[in-house]
Structure formats: C-alpha cells, structure tokens
Amino acid sequence: MPLQFEQLPGLSVSVDQVLYLPHLQVPPDKPHPFAYYLSIHNHSSESITIVGRKWIVTDDGGETLVVEGDGVVGEKPRLEPGQTFSxxxxxxxxxxxxxxxxxxxxTDNGKPVYVRVPDFRLELPLV
Structure with missing residues (x-):
C-alpha cells in the first residue's frame, strides 16, 4: 500500500525572495535564470525530517516541467519544533x-507528512 501523506498543522513554507540573475550561464533554450530563497518552518509539536520534494514549473505557454527528488539541496534536514531550515x-x-x-x-514516529510551497512567479523584469 502506498504511503498516505498528511498535512501537518504548524509546518509551513515561506518564499523569502525570488531573484532574476541574467549574468549566469544558461542553456540557449532556457535563457532566464532565477534564484529562489525558501524557509521551511516547523511550528508543530513534532520533529520532522524532510525526505523529498516535488516541483512543478508551468510557463505562460502551458509547458510544464516536473522535478522530483530526495531531500532538499542534497540534504535531509531534521527540524525540531520551533526550528526553521532556509x-x-x-x-x-x-x-x-x-x-x-x-x-x-x-515525523519521528514514522508518520508521512507534507507541506506545500506557496506558488511564486518567475517573472522577467521589464526592460
């Protein structure tokens, strides 16, 4: 039986900053690089280890890219109650x-949980 993930009250994500970085090297078919800064906040009463992620990026033309993977930027951060991972x-x-x-x-008792990232726009600056 597949795992049934539940939302955990008190676990949240904030989008702290989104930056357009035109000086970075990029492939010709995707010439617009953006850095984003996120924080995962654990205001629950349970310790949580982040074990995976899924991103969906949809452009204004309707093209969708789905990216899934283990952990977060090569880590599997453990957040105690009151901690934040940025x-x-x-x-x-x-x-x-x-x-x-x-x-x-x-959670430490093995309960699978999830938290959604608020949608954010990757908007090209006006020239």
Whole structure:
C-alpha cells in the first residue's frame, strides 16, 4: 500500500525572495535564470525530517516541467519544533512561469507528512 501523506498543522513554507540573475550561464533554450530563497518552518509539536520534494514549473505557454527528488539541496534536514531550515536554489526558464512545490517529510514516529510551497512567479523584469 502506498504511503498516505498528511498535512501537518504548524509546518509551513515561506518564499523569502525570488531573484532574476541574467549574468549566469544558461542553456540557449532556457535563457532566464532565477534564484529562489525558501524557509521551511516547523511550528508543530513534532520533529520532522524532510525526505523529498516535488516541483512543478508551468510557463505562460502551458509547458510544464516536473522535478522530483530526495531531500532538499542534497540534504535531509531534521527540524525540531520551533526550528526553521532556509536554503536557496534555482530554476532556468524559457518564458515567464509559475513554480509550485511540495516537501515530503516524516515525523519521528514514522508518520508521512507534507507541506506545500506557496506558488511564486518567475517573472522577467521589464526592460
């Protein structure tokens, strides 16, 4: 039987900053690099280990990219009650897009949980 992930009250994600970084090297088919800064906040009463993630990036033309993987930026952070884990990563896009994501975790007693990342726009600056 597949794992049934539940939302855990008190576990949340904030999008702290999204930056357009045109000086970075990018592939010709996705010439627009963005860095994003996120924080995972554990205001629950349980300790949680983040074990995976899933991102869905949809551009304004309807193209969708799905990225799944273990952990977060090569780590599987453990958050005690009251702790926050902050990190940054990036996406490269061909045109303006919306990114949405989910982090998957596990409590110390083995309960699978998830928390959604608020949608954020990867919007090209006006020239």
């Amino acid at each position: 990190y940054n990563s990036y996406h490269v896009i061909a045109e303006p897009s919306v990114a949405t994501g989910t982090f998957f975790g596990q």
